[in-house]
């Protein structure tokens with residue numbers, strides 16, 4: 001399934017009159033406010049969000065899974081699906097792989113396929129949260145933290161193997177998320193578990209090429225329900241600091257206890273040049289993995305405000321391209337491709353609105369402790385309808401004016417079901 005430039009062009013033609021009207025109005029409002037529209041569009045064009053290979057099929061919960069039909073059956077088809085997304089929005093030009101689910105049989109052919117679709121390989125992810133068939137030692141009681149050195153070594157070797165696959169494809173980072181922890185008080189010695197984890201990470205870190213990053217993800221609970229070895233950003237930051245400059249913290253929006261001030265975490269990590277990557281999703285209660293921006297879009301905007309602030313004002317060098325932007329979500333009831341289009345749109349919306357904040361005025365209000373004015377300035381940006389700007393960026397980059405509209409007009413899911421079958425299952429969560 002491939003979307004042709006002609007299909008995009010004829011779709012865009014249908015939207016051109018209305019779009020021109022809306023975009024012209026927005027541009028004139030922006031110029032009155034002294035907003036540089038071209039600067040924002042250029043940021044948007046550069047901003048690419050990686051799609052996770054494991055989110056292209058239907059996700060499940062521990063209670064069940066409902067098939068969506070036409071799910072990608074192999075890595076080739078996963079890349080094709082990302083190609084569909086990228087053709088529609090030109091903001092999804094990267095894929096994040098999961099090993100062993102996505103071991104490439106023929107790395108050269110896979111790399112070529114991705115290049116044809118203008119897709120690069122973002123961070124590769126290791127998996128020591130489940131046992132694989134034929135695996136010698138079990139991760140039931142942990143992996144990099146395990147009491148038994150043989151289990152730790154197996155997990156270390158797996159991570160090194162993941163780096164090797166990533167190198168074959170042109171990735172520049174490995175993301176490590178550990179399910180390691182304990183279910184009951186007394187089960188695990190907290191300090192020893194963390195020390196063993198650090199020792200294991202050091203051995204993996206030693207194998208990184210100089211242009212690679214190690215992204216250390218944290219999560220407060222689940223699958224373990226009493227303790228997690230890397231429960232929070234502080235522990236991740238501690239490990240990353242001890243490991244070295246190439247190790248950074250990865251913030252997954254769903255990996256916080258309710259009401260955590262994630263934007264403040266982002267600000268502190270950026271101050272230390274330790275924010276390495278992002279996993280976007282949204283949640284109402286815990287690690288719900290819902291569509292980004294579907295529950296707390298204002299929080300997403302506030303996070304982007306800190307990202308913009310950190311990039312412009314950080315003492316150390318930060319840039320949008322030095323952070324790995326990825327979605328990490330699960331789709332239980334929606335078509336995964338539609339869900340991913342919605343997530344990318346929400347991310348770009350929050351990003352664009354954060355660029356509209358009058359930071360000079362905000363800085364002044366803060367210095368003068370003008371609390372009400374500070375809120376007014378944020379609201380002014382937040383309440384602006386930026387959809388015409390996002391559409392303009394897509395049209396200029398030969399993507400669809402309305403991605404989901406075109407996806408539905410072209411009956412993409414129906415065609416994928418015809419091509420691949422109604423009961424295919426993609427590897428994933």
Ligand SMILES: [Mn+2]
Nearest residue numbers: 217252279328
């Ligand atoms: Mn994640």
